[in-house]
Amino acid sequence: MNFFDLVVDYKGSKDNDLGPFTENVLVRTVKNPLFHIEEEVYLTPLQQSLNEFATNLGKSIGGSKTDTLKKNQSKLVVCQNLEKLAVELCRQANGDREKLATTGFVLSKVPEKRKAPSAPTGFKVAIGEKSGELAFTVDACEVTLMYYFFCTPVPVEENDIQKWKWISSPKRKATMVGLTRGTEYECTCAYQAPDGTFVYGQKIRVIAN
Known part of the structure; x- marks a missing residue:
């Protein structure tokens, strides 16, 4: 994919x-x-x-x-x-x-093949500055195309992580907003390999403030 x-x-x-x-x-x-x-x-x-x-x-x-x-x-x-x-x-x-090509979106240039990243390290989740925010950080990765951060309410009802609430960032830090205060969330992150596939990190649970 x-x-x-x-x-x-x-x-x-x-x-x-x-x-x-x-x-x-x-x-x-x-x-x-x-x-x-x-x-x-x-x-x-x-x-x-x-x-x-x-x-x-x-x-x-x-x-x-x-x-x-x-x-x-x-x-x-x-x-x-x-x-x-x-x-x-x-x-x-x-x-x-x-x-x-039938979707109306712009086709991208075919990326050159590069080394796939290893599993993310240093993944952390902190309470954001405002209510309903979670702040994500992960170690930098030289070969990732993009950093992705995911979360879903606990108990987890959807096993497909790509259907969780997510946010992408060209940097190793991002803040997700619009979460429910007092709700426990299961969170994870991913590096995106040059072929577009996701390499996922560990999962962390945290309660949104």
Whole structure:
């Protein structure tokens, strides 16, 4: 499975380009016979975040600093939902770039083969600065394409870690928000190998503050 057959990071997209691009992705993935996409998990959140971004984008034009901040925050949510969908499409396509070309996403350049990373070390989870936040850290890895951090409520009901709540980062540190205060979570991390596969680390349980 190659998670980088598609470009997954669209945070650098121009504001006026992100909306039409996302609309095209939605049109081309809804009921796409080549994939089985759970609408409530991937498509509905993407559409809702796109609607909110479009509203905030309009208000930010000639608006206040608060309007611009809301626009930037909603843009980030759209990009996170695009990344989540792109990763799932790549998982299902399993390297079939012809299938992925039907999704509206941008095909990435084929990465050169590099050494796969070893299992992550130094994984730690700390209570975040704000309620509902968990702060993740892991040792740096020279050959990882991206750092991924995952968590799910205890008792664990979903064994497939890739369906847990997750966040990715180009750096070895990240903070996950929107968790439920007082809930115990099982957490893990992963380095992403050059072929797109995940190399998982140890699991840690922690109670969100």
